[in-house]
Amino acid sequence: MNTVDAKRILETALICAPQPVPLRELRVLFNDALGADTLKVLLQELQLDWAQRGVELVQVASGWRFQSRPQMREYLDRLHPEKPPRYTRATLETLAIMAYRQPVTRGDIEDIRGVAVNSLTIKQLEDRGWVEVIGHRDSVGRPALFATTRQFLDDLGLQSLDQLPVLDDPSGDTDVLAAMAAAARGLIAPEAEPAPAEDLFRNEHVDAPAGIQEST
Missing domain, CATH: 1.10.10.10 (Winged helix-like DNA-binding domain superfamily/Winged helix DNA-binding domain)
Structure with missing residues (x-):
């Protein structure tokens, strides 16, 4: 041949x-x-x-x-002019923490965000096929450890986690979260004008990738 x-x-x-x-x-x-x-x-x-x-x-x-x-x-969007699905701020922050700090427990996420994590937020990411339980931490209660999946990388056009945007070395936990969320937003809605990190905590939603429908 x-x-x-x-x-x-x-x-x-x-x-x-x-x-x-x-x-x-x-x-x-x-x-x-x-x-x-x-x-x-x-x-x-x-x-x-x-x-x-x-x-x-x-x-x-x-x-x-x-x-x-x-x-x-x-x-291509002109063929499908409907408004693109969008993610809530809480979902975006949770996904960003899982992507950059994996494997993490629900408690780890709550420590970084400073608020309780709604179980529906994690379920939404699991249903999307972007995160999964990969084991349990050997501690009291054996909490589930979450990590991102190959589907997460495929949908965002990445070959490996090494291709995630490199974060600066911020000084505090709030800055860490803002940097992670800003990076995740850039991956999910790269066509959008980048917003200052502090604005991410005032905006309620961000666009989902083209062709991916968000659950209600």
Whole structure:
């Protein structure tokens, strides 16, 4: 099989796939006749082939997928002019703490936020597939430990947690929360004009990523 045929097969499979496809599954397309290194080279070539188009080939935590470029968002939204779903401030802060301090317990989150965490907030993030229980802390009551999921990384277009925005070294807990929430807001609503950190605690909602519907 020549390179052109292999790239065409990869391209077709990825365009038709409803979810990101990991490298090990892409090898199945060729009955393992092509190694992982060869496939990576072909995928990189495909990325270059699509470099001048409105759709791009990207690698996220779960594998490879085609997606629209961020600059196309304005035009695609015209096909679906309904108001985008939005997250509450409490949900955004809770997600930010889980992302940057994981694994964390509900008590850890409450210590950082300074207020009780509504169980419905955590359930909403679990239902979204963005957080999950990965174990229990060996302490009184064995509280559940929460962490983010691969789905969280996929939906925000990240390959790993290392790609989360780097935080400055703030001086106090309130500043820590503000920095984490600001970073999370930037990921969830990157098309929005960035707000000062202190405004995050006055705004009630922030936009959810395109194509993701928020539960009521």
